[in-house]
Amino acid sequence: MTKHHSDLSLLFHALADPTRRSILTQLAEKPARVTDLADPTGLRLPTVMRHLSVLEEAGLIATSKDGRVRTCAIVLEAMEPVRTWIDEQRAIWESRLDRLDAFVMDVMKERGK
Amino acid sequence: MTKHHSDLSLLFHALADPTRRSILTQLAEKPARVTDLADPTGLRLPTVMRHLSVLEEAGLIATSKDGRVRTCAIVLEAMEPVRTWIDEQRAIWESRLDRLDAFVMDVMKERGK
């Protein structure tokens, strides 16, 4: 595979893990500390740290440290490219329908002659 | 990790690979045979087959075989859960804002007294 992950690959990959998605859902409620995020997962801290860094590298969360506490917050806008990509696929698909329509119109014109 | 992938995990995982996304984009234009999909990737057939089965297991494509030719088509609706999930996160996030709004309203009412 490519060493160069596109933003989209990073995003989709980050979202492909249930633990990470549940972390995001929790963060959608409100920002939280690392430990608060680890608790409900039942996973060890280092494991959760890893998930958090995947999320952060994908731009899906932002974190800041105050004293010994790191606070994480969701970055909802980061999901936009996902929606955009899906919309693009739909647009391509619809343009195919348009072409079919055009083709049908041509055929009908042809028959009308 | 879990042996049991949720639909969402399957979907996001399938979409996380650039080759698979480009295959989907090609299929959004029009259905295609396995070889037609393999060509532009520069990958070998068995590799592409694997990508196709990932896409099919995620429900993102449907395939059918006629003689020795397998034709693949995109299943756009399959992407809906992705959009829905993202919308849900936004909804949660917005309900948090609502709560903040309510709080601010309260404060302002308080000050107006």
Next chain:
DNA sequence: ATGATAGTTAGCATTATGACTAAGCATCAT
């Protein structure tokens, strides 16, 4: 200054992913 708390780093084991080659099977055209 001591101990508890919060997070971090390093290293390891297991499994999953993505690529390949080689060989096989089923059509289709001649």
Next chain:
DNA sequence: ATGATGCTTAGTCATAATGCTAACTATCAT
């Protein structure tokens, strides 16, 4: 019936992903 075509299967390999423990650092409370 033979060869070409299109796909499929099996097996291999390298790398990445996910989990863990153990040990470490930095803060905060007393």
